[in-house]
Amino acid sequence: MIYTVTLNPAMDYYVSLPTLEIGHVNRSTNDRKAAGGKGINVSRVLKAYGTQSTALGFIGGFTGDYIHATVTEEGIQSNFVRINGDTRINVKVKAEDESEINGCSPEINDVDLRTLEEQLNQLTAEDTVVLAGSIPPSLPSNLYATWVERLNNQGVKVFVDTSGKALEQIIPVKPFFIKPNQHELAELTNSVIETKEDAIPHAKALVEQGVEHVLVTFAGDGALLATKESILFANAPKGNLLNSVGAGDATVAGFLHAYHSGAELIDAFQYGMASGSATAFSLSFGELAEVERLTKEISVHSI
Template sequence: MITTLTPNPSIDRAVFVDALDRGEVHRAAGSRVDPGGKGVNVSRALAAQGAATTAVLPVGGPEGRLLEELLDEAGVDHVGVPVAGMVRMNISILEPDGTTTKLNEPGPDLTTAEVDALLAATLGRSADADWVVACGSLSPGAPADLYAALVSRVRGRGGRVAIDSSGAPMAAAVAARPHLIKPNHEELAELVGHSLPTLDDVHRAAKDLISAGIEVVAVSLGADGALLVTDAEVIHARATIPAPLSTVGAGDCMLAGLLHGLSSGRTNGEALSTGVLWGAAAVTLPGSRVPSPADLRGIPVELSHTPDLTRSLAH
């Protein structure tokens, strides 16, 4: 079982337009609404594949009630921690070629008591979890060391914790030594403080983090696939999607597949292949929809234990 913590969840509204022209009135070709936030997306992806998961998240205002209703409809077990503020509404504008424009609200201003309640709920629902996963940005008012505190508490009782975030919360969490981190290309560059133009640069940055106490660094690289690095291995996986519909939530689905593979006893390479498959399937779907088992069919994944590290990466 995998428990996720999403301190700043959202209602994700995807609006489909033929073309986005700034300052003009548009007639949408369609829209959809999904529960959102990185940890929520991880749990949604796991639940869609029949894997056991519980999502812990703050809920407040009409948007919070809608979020819980959407999670119920998706069959995602969840623990909603009541907060005074309203859950945010994020809007994605999607064009036919896959170009996505996002407008993300800041989210509710959490109090110290509300943050403590989130941590307590996460620890309470993860005593027997294979992984505890903390993902995404923090709500205003939440301390930058929230994830670091979770890492320390989970490690203290012998559990495994994975982090997918950015900026100060990610840096603080890394200092607390989670078992696994899943930055994307830009987040890893931000974390190490310099650009990473090639696969070898990503590999070297990941190895530095391994030397600092992280066991697994999995870097999502968009169209360039993903790189998984441990003390003993460097593995690259890639799936080519010729006509992506939406990249929203693809990295979250990749993390979900990776952790599902690891918690199922698969090798690192098999788990990475599963993650890349789930992430690739996600970009074939509209909005932030997560893939079902049927959506995974027919997507080949290339896996290499000896990748060409001289490869230049897309930006």
């Protein structure tokens, strides 16, 4: 079974308007709400592709009720831990540029944390876990690292999509898969990375440290996948960028869906790229038919 963990979910509120004027009253031309959070997004895309998962994490208050109702309506299994505070609200504004205002995270106490950890303690080598997104300030900053080490000992495959200190701390405990973009990899390695050639030695070094799969995305310039056996590069298909929110989550979900279905590594990489691109070219998450169409435009070759 696949489990996704979202420690810091949100009710995402999307607002569109022609021009954002700071210091003035602005009126949106349209808006929408969605249950947000990187792990939830991965579960959502997996469900659209026919792969079931269970969404874990913390929810609370009326916004938490909204998230639970939404994922249930979408047919996603969940087993969220209820907390006392309200799940945050993130405002995403699309005008001349895309802007975000992310709400404050609720407090998560030791009892809440132990409840979630008890769920993870039940997992076995038959399971895969996706740890995605930020760690709330009320939780230990090394929480992902602690969990990866523990889950590795249980035989669980752990996919991690995070950044900053949390990403740095998981490298020594050897997760199965990480997906930094070029800027996150540059921050992690304290280096300048502008091309795939710049990224190759750093991705190789991470593999040598025990990370089995390092997938580095370069937006419209494609992606790099490093393993012990090979360094692969995939081009990005052509299309109009409409929405950058969730493209990375869709990349992880596409790769995981194909890998979990028994696809070869090259095919899983190709499918992940098509999944991320389909979302980038859509106003929401890309449709399965679009993913399959874009797959034909992506070539993967060894470097």
